């Protein structure tokens with residue numbers, strides 16, 4: 001008998017089957033496959049030895065080796081399927097996630113919205129609900145838009161009162177200014193559009209002033225409504241609705257005091273009863289307003305005999321300080337992170353009338 005046929009096929013099959021069953025994972029199983037059926041594997045070696053055999057020997061031994069090859073191949077497949085299923089089950093168990101858990105707050109949750117931004121968003125939301133759109137103008141304004149067209153001629157005392165920051169004069173002698181109020185946006189809007197007009201204009205304004213209640217840069221929101229019949233009653237109603245929505249109270253007491261602005265006639269300053277912010281007994285001034293002066297209407301090319309309307313200007317920082325009990329307006333611009341963490345608002349709580357402004 002030839003050496004090859006002496007091989008203990010049964011023993012080999014048992015060895016291989018044991019190795020297959022014992023393979024702890026797919027990698028180990030593949031090693032077993034290579035040992036048995038790979039190019040230099042034990043079964044492949046036996047197949048190769050067939051060529052050197054006598055024909056009848058080759059036939060019976062060939063059949064035996066082929067049978068072995070097939071059974072080992074099947075055993076490998078069975079074990080492979082088992083190990084694959086086990087690996088998947090283990091992964092599924094490991095990667096399981098409870099999708100009913102609340103969202104894990106990422107780094108964005110550590111940020112805070114500044115009270116001025118918050119109040120800016122709140123008031124925009126309220127006026128948008130009343131049908132106002134938002135208008136804008138530049139911080140650097142012409143002398144004309146900031147003063148002249150608003151009926152504040154060069155010798156007018158209001159110019160001194162406003163402590164204006166002037167830019168360097170141009171070659172023609174004219175000077176740009178850092179706008180001292182948002183009222184020039186009235187002029188820009190009326191020059192660009194025909195009535196009816198219903199806009200608010202929130203933005204930065206500048207005056208040379210610095211103490212507990214004044215910073216050189218602060219924020220105002222201008223309001224302007226122009227058509228053929230808007231009157232003082234509308235102005236009162238509009239401001240009252242705003243105050244109730246903004247301070248989140250059912251009733252608010254308001255006091256309209258006669259005042260003077262060159263660009264409105266009549267002009268008023270408005271106080272609210274401080275019970276709205278939990279301090280009964282006091283009056284707090286929050287804005288200036290009035291009916292747009294006929295001269296201002298004429299300055300932008302509107303016919304004052306046909307058109308009329310109201311305007312108001314309110315300090316955003318001021319109403320932010322009142323609503324959120326901020327003690328010193330200089331803190332608003334000190335960039336103190338501890339202050340912001342205390343007084344700021346959560347990033348994902350966007351103020352809406354339906355969902356609540358400040359909660």
Ligand code: PHE
Pocket residue numbers: 180181182183261264288289290311312313314
């Ligand atoms: N512009 C005025 C101010 O800054 C406020 C104001 C605006 C008053 C509109 C009346 C009408 O003080």
